Amino acid sequence: MPVSSDAPFADAPWMAPGLTPDARAALLDAALTEDERYGLLHSQWAIGFLPDAPLPEGAIPAAGYVPPIPRLGIPGLYETDASLGVTNPRNARPGDTATALPSGLALASTWDADLARDAGAMVGDEAAKKGFNVLLGGGMNLVRDPRCGRNFEYLGEDPLLAGVLSGEAIRGTQSQGIIATAKHFVLNDQETGRHVVNAIIDEAALRESDLLAFQIAIERGAPGSIMSAYNKINGHYACENDALLNGVLKGDWAYPGFVMADWGATTSVHAAANGLDQQSGEQLDYRVWFEAPLRESVAAGETSPERISDMARRILRAMFAAGLFDRPLPKGEPIDYAAHGRIAHKAAAEGIVLLKNARGILPLTGNAKRIAVIGGHADVGVLCGGGSSQVTTGKGHAAFIHAGGEGAMMAMASEAYHPSAPLAAIKRSASGARVSFANGRYPSEAAMLARDCDIAIVFANQWTTEGADVPDLTLPNGQDALIDAVAAANPNTIVVLQTGGPVLMPWLGSVAAVLKAWYPGAQGGEAIADILFGAACPSGRLPVTFPQSTAQLPRPELPGLGKRWAAPFGRRVDLAHAPGFDVPHAEGSDVGYRWFAREGHAPLFPFGYGLSYTAFSYANLAVTGGDALTITFDVTNTGPCEGIDTPQVYLTHRSGAPIRRLLGWSRLRLKPGERASVTLTADPRLLADFDTGRRAWHVPEGRYDIALARSAEDFDVHAGASISEKWIKP
Ligand code: BGC
16 A cells, blocks of 8 residues: 555655565664664563553553554554454453454364454454554464363364464454464463473474464465464474474575564573564563573674564564554544454354254254253353453453462453353244243253253353363263253253363263354354254354264373473563473374374264255265366255355375375355355375475375265265375475
């Protein structure tokens, strides 16, 4: 966009028309004094409620702040969390609320790249209008363990699905003229001991899994920044991991943006030379490493002055690329919350996964005259996950239950409910029916109500949060017993699960239907009612494998659970010397469904699974090989109503050897009888192995068999073709 000639600094060399962001950043870096340059390299924690971290002057209360440099017209950086909506931690901006998207796993269950982009744009719009120019989202760690407390922020277990959706969400956010952040780079796959855990993994396996997800997201979304994670990878902290930051990210992928640390994750001055460009939330670290210690390191010849300029240039480049110098932020402009609510509603409804529907009990019809709604605080609202991503919605939280427990995160954590009560939405949808509520505290009382009704809908919740993993996959607070009691009293029992991720379902055989609603966001109650009563046809597909037991997982015991580990949040801990522990990742790149296939485990529900109220048939599958693998097929809606299908294509054999990888999918909205043709071309990296010797992807010559599938375990038709050998740059 052209700069108006009366804009301040319009005549500065870095504002000349036609210059690339790199050229502009280089010119501006050259104009910085040393103090100004170092000033860009560390952000302050800007929430302002700790005595030793008061609100910095000029900051908007939020996660981070880098002061502006008025002498050169450099805007400050105003950083807010996160992927699921603009947060307002501890109501630091009194009364400021935002639109809460459903959880990342709900969004991932839509498998809808366009919706991910709309969702990212929605959050970006709200962030910009609240005065923020850096969004600390998209969160995109691969779900390697269903017990991880932050899974709800992420986009599932598959690198293609997570990479595509995250890339599109980032693209959407940055379309609003601000910087987005892909996080947490990389392998931050458990919260237990997250500041000291050392993830051990083979390099090729990492390339083919978590790194591939980031690579795809960066290619699609071009995020201005990447947030490096808390944990160590192969013995080195993510924030000072030379091999990953300098070697892979900035070397092999030529990533031009900047790497910011997670809050409290910068552990030494060596991080600068090893690839970290900006220390974050400096009050949380043991020292403000990227000020005096970094200057000393340069003076001592350990860090080069060129590297200091490179760090500043990368930050400035991201600011130029986002347009921060060329367009004022729309700060204070009105936000269209009604339109944003519709995006949250759509994502929730399309992200709900119908797991079971015996006797076609759903959608509910006018025959359901007496409906029991039980448990899960369904009279109050819908659950949301805890931690830095927790959004306070339009009307504020309907209920806050302090979580308690040890650790800095847990001390601040609360189980919050968005004020979108399913009970009220069910009453609106079930006009003419008598809808009664039991809180579910006493199973016997709930069973009594269920016995007296045509239909019993049990809401079962599992709250998860940043900073803590769940110790196992059972529903907490005796909810399994509640479901058992209700199902014994009424065969028409429907369970609605609001959980962070997969849970076990010992009662599955005795209930009629199960809806997985994840954490459904600002309009979750309405979205659940839409599915229950058929205003929307269920279309969600699982982005994670549901195990039958933790014994099926690569690590049946969650490493480090139950021990006290260093947690620097809110106080300074010398993490470089804190005791930690190793977590070998024996599954390598075989995350989730790939591990289940490799080990021959039958899951409770497979990756990609989800039922519909209509039906789809597949035909005319054809595969062509040669230089690329291209798959074509037709899909027909053979059922009674309009619906969305998500046919998936998996690689099943490579030259006869079994292998399982998602190669692609399509998402089709079809009317009854309607047919559509699909063409997919596999990203060759999904056919390849990473060769660490040659530092390149290798597609071996041979026959590639694929399946057109309804899930990672339900193959409809098979086909194959031969491919010629190929080497692809890393
Ligand atoms: C989280 C990040 C978040 C940051 C700032 C950290 O605890 O890991 O995801 O962006 O805090 O709030």
